[in-house]
Amino acid sequence: MKKQKSFTIIELLVVVSIIGLLASIVLVATKEAREKAAIARNLQFGNQIRHGLGAYAVGEWEFENNLNDTLGEDNHGDYFPSGGTPVYEDGVVGKALSFNGSNGLLIPDSNSIDPRNDLAITIDVWLKFNNLSNQMIVLREPHYYLYLWAGKLEFSLEGFGCSLILTVQDSIETGRWYHIIVTYIPKDSIKIYLNGKQVASKDVSHYTNCYRYDLDPSNPPGTVYTTPIEIGGCIDSCGSPTSFFNGLIEVVRIYNMPITLAEDIY
Ligand SMILES: [Ca+2]
Numbered sequence: 001m002k003k004q005k006s007f008t009i010i011e012l013l014v015v016v017s018i019i020g021l022l023a024s025i026v027l028v029a030t031k032e033a034r035e036k037a038a039i040a041r042n043l044q045f046g047n048q049i050r051h052g053l054g055a056y057a058v059g060e061w062e063f064e065n066n067l068n069d070t071l072g073e074d075n076h077g078d079y080f081p082s083g084g085t086p087v088y089e090d091g092v093v094g095k096a097l098s099f100n101g102s103n104g105l106l107i108p109d110s111n112s113i114d115p116r117n118d119l120a121i122t123i124d125v126w127l128k129f130n131n132l133s134n135q136m137i138v139l140r141e142p143h144y145y146l147y148l149w150a151g152k153l154e155f156s157l158e159g160f161g162c163s164l165i166l167t168v169q170d171s172i173e174t175g176r177w178y179h180i181i182v183t184y185i186p187k188d189s190i191k192i193y194l195n196g197k198q199v200a201s202k203d204v205s206h207y208t209n210c211y212r213y214d215l216d217p218s219n220p221p222g223t224v225y226t227t228p229i230e231i232g233g234c235i236d237s238c239g240s241p242t243s244f245f246n247g248l249i250e251v252v253r254i255y256n257m258p259i260t261l262a263e264d265i266y
């Protein structure tokens with residue numbers, strides 16, 4: 001008589017756990033593939049902006065084992081604290097500058113970092129947070145500030161005296177790479193893109209009566225924008241250094257022109 005084959009409970013559990021393990025491997029592999037594809041798309045998009053707006057570059061700091069400006073007019077960075085040694089770690093595609101919560105970078109004032117084109121600005125940053133304390137990412141007094149505040153990403157445009165603040169409501173996590181693009185289209189809108197998605201926008205077309213420091217006759221040309229660009233902290237313009245960034249910044253690119261896009265990058 002033929003003996004009927006059957007699974008014991010233990011065999012069944014082994015089979016189920018193997019299936020579960022295989023499924024989780026596939027899921028992880030799929031998630032990793034998706035994340036890699038998203039990073040590739042964002043890198044490509046950053047390169048397209050660079051290609052399109054390169055002529056309007058304030059500067060590009062890629063932190064490939066140096067603090068040099070690789071696109072603007074030699075607006076190279078000065079490390080803070082001066083005399084300190086920059087630490088570079090692996091980033092998204094190359095090296096990233098490590099910020100430990102007490103160091104930062106200053107880009108000294110020059111005519112080429114001053115605003116023009118009606119204060120138009122586009123900022124493109126890749127970064128990873130170590131913690132979610134309040135911290136500055138990049139700023140230029142009295143023009144723009146990109147920072148993390150109460151766990152939310154915020155951009156503030158100050159050149160109007162109107163304090164135009166745009167907050168991203170999406171949750172921010174530590175240990176994850178973010179590609180952030182902020183663009184201000186003069187007299188039209190401010191937009192923030194996070195990993196390819198438009199996550200915040202503000203219509204500013206009705207802010208027509210705002211005060212502008214650079215148009216005030218009591219501020220002669222050249223006297224308004226004398227500050228450095230500050231990356232990773234409010235180092236120079238806060239009286240005493242504060243709000244230091246803690247994490248990695250792979251690249252910062254700043255342009256004096258806006259980008260106009262459909263709602264999402266992809
Ligand atoms: Ca880099």
Ligand SMILES: [Ca+2]
Nearest residue numbers: 110114225226
């Ligand atoms: Ca200046």
